[in-house]
Amino acid sequence: EKQPCMPTHPQRPLIIKTGVQFTTKVRLLVKLPEVDYQLKVKTTFDKDLPPGRVSRQFFILTNNTKVMDIEDYSNGCLSVEFRHLLKEKKYINGTKGNEGLLSVTEELHSLSFEACFTVQGLTIDLETCSLPLVVISNVSQLPGGWASVMWYNLLTDEPRNLAFFGNPPRANWSQLSEVLSWQFSTFAGRGLNKEQLAMLVEKLLGQHASCGDYQVSWSKFAKENILGKPFSFWMWLDSILDLIKKHLLPIWNENYIMGFVSKEMERALLKDREPGTFLLRFSESHLGGITFTWVEHNDNGDVKFNSVEPYTKNRLSALPFADIIRDYKVISDGVVPENPLKFLYPDIPKDEAFGRLYNSQPSKVHPYIHTTLIPISQLRSNASTTSPAHQSPEPPMTPGEFDMLSESLCFDIDTMSSSYSE
């Protein structure tokens, strides 16, 4: 009879952070005969939840009662909007309730709205309740909370199954992949294509999974860490979503980021391409990182692949990614710096793709010379592998220049030897 909705965290509804205001709106969907008294709505958090069902208890700090008013809209519905603040109850006599079983982002809560009025001798109680809510105390818990909201909405139509995560069902990949693509189209502006989703399901379930509609467990999706990594699948994916939102929006939306490609696939795609062809791929080893890989040919004609250390949000806020692509240079044994990135896979000339996205960085500080940051890697060419590492070749730079560059770049055998080569 009433319909509540609650925008809370921007773009991630149904997640409430303690100590941060959120709004709720309750609308009366039936038209009442004119009444001469006011209709009061009272909000209660976790109203008829038996204690012990949740491990944490919260209360609404702000005013929880408000009078309904006629909406400006034509239909003349009654509605009321609350601005609320949630706080955790401390010292619940002795021990907490449901300890240990669920993590805080799996613990579901609810907001109840009640009103009571008498009309023509009849007393009518109205009550409605929100969809399940997740309560967090720090934004660092937002990805986990959002995983829960997604899983819940994907897998049940029940309006209020607060015990959902006691035994969460599995999801079919066909459904889940749609939800994941949605995350990207809703929050970043472009969804995921078939190839990208294929890489994701392989990552989630292993290589055999790419054909057939496999099921994904809640644990695999958001709880267990990826093998050998200190984060779960969703944590990893959401860190990328965040990176796109904050630093890669236009590049992502132009579809210039292949992003989700296995290293094997990457090599297969690049190996027959023009030298200097590169593609952009998200880091699988670190949260929220993007790297580029380009293909080259050795002197003996072998194909060689290079990838830079992934750029994370810290680095990207120092220098936008398009500018990194424009300016990136490799110094190889004292040879003049060169940008190895020529064609975005399959064969788009770099500037044609990224030209419009370059940042001209105009400087307005007048008595000074403007400075740009340029990302440079030092790469020792294969040809000189036989010469001692500390030998200083005669460079086509001034010797001082070469020394300066040499000392400014850290040269690491392990780093170099790991350039893929086949």
Added chain:
Amino acid sequence: EKQPCMPTHPQRPLIIKTGVQFTTKVRLLVKLPEVDYQLKVKTTFDKDLPPGRVSRQFFILTNNTKVMDIEDYSNGCLSVEFRHLLKEKKYINGTKGNEGLLSVTEELHSLSFEACFTVQGLTIDLETCSLPLVVISNVSQLPGGWASVMWYNLLTDEPRNLAFFGNPPRANWSQLSEVLSWQFSTFAGRGLNKEQLAMLVEKLLGQHASCGDYQVSWSKFAKENILGKPFSFWMWLDSILDLIKKHLLPIWNENYIMGFVSKEMERALLKDREPGTFLLRFSESHLGGITFTWVEHNDNGDVKFNSVEPYTKNRLSALPFADIIRDYKVISDGVVPENPLKFLYPDIPKDEAFGRLYNSQPSKVHPYIHTTLIPISQLRSNASTTSPAHQSPEPPMTPGEFDMLSESLCFDIDTMSSSYSE
């Protein structure tokens, strides 16, 4: 009889931020005969301040009463430590008190501590009061608040003259300069030398001031903006203090930052030096910026000075300053990048001075090539001034390379023409 002290904001006592906890400690300096009851201390904010004297009123949100206890120390003194939180009283019936006359950081407040006890039939009231306090609501007000605390402590011995800023006295430069130098030695580790202080007094009072002990008004120090700038003298100085604390500590403490030098003095110092001699100077036009200026000789033998656009904390957190000095390069009309910084004034080879401070930036991300950011400026040499600006000279780089650099660096006639030349 009791001695209160209050560490609040780290290293800036006597400034309290609303909504942020602060601690106070009260110590009983007389030894009492053994008493069998407890000695309660009550804290009051702005206890006997007639309303209207201050424009804002505050109250202590936390528990304001606590029992004194014997300190662990040998002397067996009674003491008590409070952990307090201050909040502003809202809606003080109608209008605020002392409106408009003083800014919030000039408004002085106080904390009072009271205790009452009876011993051998005598009732004794104890009361003590803090030094004047400044209450702020955002860290952005901290510099202003600290200016007030400094001025108060410099110019009065009164323990509690809350009307001090109604008519603040002037300070002798000899006293003030000592306090300013103190700020640097206390918070950064090295004070200011005679030359640096001379530049400061000239900035504060004009050129004539350098001889004699002039007086500085509170307004000149912290209230009025520097002529043509949107900030006061102290705001400017404190922004530099902050920059040093966060990004330049070792370089400052090694005395490698001349810092406070007028542009005239800078040129006078550099003009007879070896080309490539540079010095580090704080920006006078922008808050919290540092730049380097180096000397060169033109083809015709004229001395020429160049300064880079100042580095601010944002840029320095992307790349530490020592690394900037190590890696900085200038591209001049397609000539191979070169680092123009050779000798720290007067004649210390750059690497000798900064070598220990360079950041080796080891990369631990193995399958990847490490990348360094390198700050580069494009400088068009004087020799080509006669040729059209858009002409592309034949570079000793590959043409593609040159195009890439050309487009990556924004060339601005105004910027170039302002290199000092004499």
Added chain:
DNA sequence: ACAGTTTCCCGTAAATGC
């Protein structure tokens, strides 16, 4: 010792007040 969780609070941005 430790991991999950909350608290703390700076610093930027937005809102508010005057």
Added chain:
DNA sequence: TGCATTTACGGGAAACTG
């Protein structure tokens, strides 16, 4: 309208707590 001041809250780090 503009400036001074406060509020809001993300985000990193410290503190808490079983």
